[in-house]
Amino acid sequence: MIFLLSVLTILNFNSPKMEIDSAWVRPAAKGMNSALYFDLRNNTSNTDTLIKVSSPVAELVQVHETLNKNGLMEMKEVKSLGVHKNQIIKFAPGGYHVMLIKLKKDLKAGAKVGFVFYFKKAGKIKVTAVVKSY
Amino acid sequence: MMNKKILNKIYFIIFFSIILILLNGCGKKLPEDRPIGVKNIVLLNQDSSKVIFPDSFKGKTLLLCFIYTNCPDICPMTTHNMQLIQEQLKKENINNVQFAEMSFDPQRDTPSILKTFGDIRNIDYSNFTFLTGKSSDIKSILNNMNILALPGDTTKTESGTPVYFFTHTDRITLIDKDGKIRNEYRGSKADIQAVVNDIKILGD
Numbered sequence: 182m183i184f185l186l187s188v189l190t191i192l193n194f195n196s197p198k199m200e201i202d203s204a205w206v207r208p209a210a211k212g213m214n215s216a217l218y219f220d221l222r223n224n225t226s227n228t229d230t231l232i233k234v235s236s237p238v239a240e241l242v243q244v245h246e247t248l249n250k251n252g253l254m255e256m257k258e259v260k261s262l263g264v265h266k267n268q269i270i271k272f273a274p275g276g277y278h279v280m281l282i283k284l285k286k287d288l289k290a291g292a293k294v295g296f297v298f299y300f301k302k303a304g305k306i307k308v309t310a311v312v313k314s315y
Numbered sequence: 316m317m318n319k320k321i322l323n324k325i326y327f328i329i330f331f332s333i334i335l336i337l338l339n340g341c342g343k344k345l346p347e348d349r350p351i352g353v354k355n356i357v358l359l360n361q362d363s364s365k366v367i368f369p370d371s372f373k374g375k376t377l378l379l380c381f382i383y384t385n386c387p388d389i390c391p392m393t394t395h396n397m398q399l400i401q402e403q404l405k406k407e408n409i410n411n412v413q414f415a416e417m418s419f420d421p422q423r424d425t426p427s428i429l430k431t432f433g434d435i436r437n438i439d440y441s442n443f444t445f446l447t448g449k450s451s452d453i454k455s456i457l458n459n460m461n462i463l464a465l466p467g468d469t470t471k472t473e474s475g476t477p478v479y480f481f482t483h484t485d486r487i488t489l490i491d492k493d494g495k496i497r498n499e500y501r502g503s504k505a506d507i508q509a510v511v512n513d514i515k516i517l518g519d
């Protein structure tokens with residue numbers, strides 16, 4: 182019985198997760214805007230949905246996508262984003278980004294910024310991102 | 316005797332012409348050669364100093380891009396590309412090139428905001444300037460240079476600060492010493508070496 186419980190515990194700890202890798206943020210001054218980039222990997226066995234991202238450094242945080250419409254660059258808010266099992270979605274310059282609107286402080290190269298990601302099934306995931314120099 | 320001398324002269328002329336063509340960047344030409352279409356427009360740089368556009372830049376090759384500082388994604392990419400081009404030119408000892416970023420959002424992008432945007436990116440201002448100005452003046456430059464910038468819907472933050480973004484052209488423009496447009500690039504996706512090569516074709 183104890184053996185079975187410990188196996189279950191190990192299985193639970195090692196259960197596949199929603200992974201957020203290589204998170205970085207652009208430098209920006211207080212009052213201005215920035216963006217968060219990362220690789221999102223769904224290692225679970227289900228489709229999940231990113232509902233929102235929060236951070237104490239900005240007044241407003243939204244998931245956005247940059248679109249190229251006949252040479253004109255446009256940004257759209259993405260209210261929720263489905264991630265299939267085994268899917269990797271790259272949040273990268275010129276595409277998906279988490280937009281940090283009206284920063285409450287300067288984000289200078291080398292600084293660290295905390296975020297909380299909210300998924301429908303996986304729940305809350307904490308992420309720390311580094312500010313790059315560009 | 317006489318014939319041989321003439322022949323030598325002809326050989327020399329051919330040889331010399333080939334050298335000239337090679338020095339001219341293998342005879343490559345830039346795709347554009349058209350005027351900017353505006354003159355004597357008074358703008359302000361990040362220090363609130365007056366800059367006459369494009370007249371202040373005549374006699375120098377000018378790499379000009381169009382941005383707004385509230386942009387979190389595309390305009391920082393373009394700015395970073397401008398910095399990479401600036402660094403590359405310095406490495407290759409190519410001088411007489413000026414870099415400028417013009418805001419198409421002059422209402423929000425005051426000189427001090429532009430300075431803040433530049434400072435946090437460690438811009439090397441030695442040959443790099445930001446430009447803003449009266450809305451009507453900026454508009455006439457944008458129209459003449461085929462730059463579109465359309466403000467989108469306004470939302471508000473918790474504290475009630477209005478927030479809006481632009482749908483905009485993504486552009487870096489290469490302008491020669493005589494103030495003529497010689498090439499245009501996707502600002503955020505510009506090929507650094509290709510731009511540097513074009514600048515070389517224009518020469519000192």
Ligand SMILES: [Cu+2]
Pocket residue numbers: 245246256278280387388
């Ligand atoms: Cu955005």
